[in-house]
Amino acid sequence: MTTPTVTERDAAGAMELLAAASADPELLIVLTDEEIVALAGRDALSFAGSPYLDQEGVDETAHASAALRSLIARGLVVTTDEAREEEGEVLIGAAPEGGMQIDRPIAGLLMLRTTASAVVHVTRQVAEQATRLVLHVEADGGVLEEFVSADGFHRFSVPTPAAAVERLARYIDPSGVAGEEGGAAVTAPIAELDAGEGELAETLADTRTLSVLTAVSAAEASQATIFATTGSVHAMDTPPEGATEGTVRELSATDLRALLSDLLERSTRRAEA
Template structure:
């Protein structure tokens, strides 16, 4: 648990018990996983500091009308009431040695349920990530996947009202889960001929009047990233390959825009999925 409700340490302390919890979480992987855990914006901030919400956002706390300090304090009490956080010292499990970070684990202000500790640990130490932000009429949601050695994956889905749903899908199922997320109305139909447009033209390349959802998929591994924009209309899905991230590209550089079938969409997403070990074929 963060010792501050406003900022997480630059290098949070991770113990052997935390790592054991992380391994136990990853061991539950399933092609169609059940929901593992739900946390709110304010619970994550209470546990891991404000910076833990920077990447995926905090829709509830960012509304501007929420008393953040009071919400975070109430969230911590709620976690304690659900026995996910133990503030008393007596009866705690041994944290073991410190794996990363500094400090004495025995001096932590609280001990987390081991599954919860595992989820928070995994959020801190991915080897690669894919984030998909989708915008619909009802607002924006984010689906994130954290990748680890031996085909380990943690999924986090952030709703418009700031609930973070965690699950542990099998690696081979990730592309299919993202495909369903970016094509929520299942309208991907047939493949079309790719059309070349400049990066400057790409912002107006989609049929805005008929667009029902727009998703931006970003894959990052080893410090390098690639991005694609996926738009679903009433009758088709179009994919724009934005290319590598952060390479100082010119507005006149050309990118490819094309309508895709469900199978092609799945294959394109699968190419962007980082893999640290051999895995099976993608599952739709």
């Protein structure tokens, strides 16, 4: 993976975005898979995914080229010296070689995606459709939210940390079925769960929304699967390799939000360590 270039202008754009964080954030911008590739390269989609470009028969190079032309036409990318702003000092990577300059808010957004100290992402499966919600967590607790639709549209917002937790909880439990009280942890053989056998497997077979929650930082990575059934929400940490049993516990609405809040707080603490 190549080291991205970050300038003072990029950092200013990022700080302006984070300063506008809101409990009810507005949509900043929508970018497509191919627009992100055109602006930041293929590596920029490693966490968020690229559902449109991953389709069979899609010519990624041609689509990215067309996307860049569209960005230039809309004034979101400039290619002439007269229209360029001063980049300032290079903070990360090598000095840019002229060429195109990205609209400052988008440049700041791309910087936040690149320099996040931790990434929390949830892949949600509802029926046959998969979407993803990604939180790019900054060392100071700032959050850039990226929702990726099944057809490859990336919608960006900047919620406050508390709002990010609430929005993530609603994404995982869209019908609000988590109750006021959780339940005791239940352990069952993994082979039994995989085969759909036993009382616990029967409960999980009623899953309407399946979410795989992953948190990644420089220090560690963790993963859990959350099952939202017609009447309850259950969580199972990914068992270590070679484990023969899995443990599932029912989460109350408060439990779910506490789990997500702790995950974001731990991500920030790891960055400060």
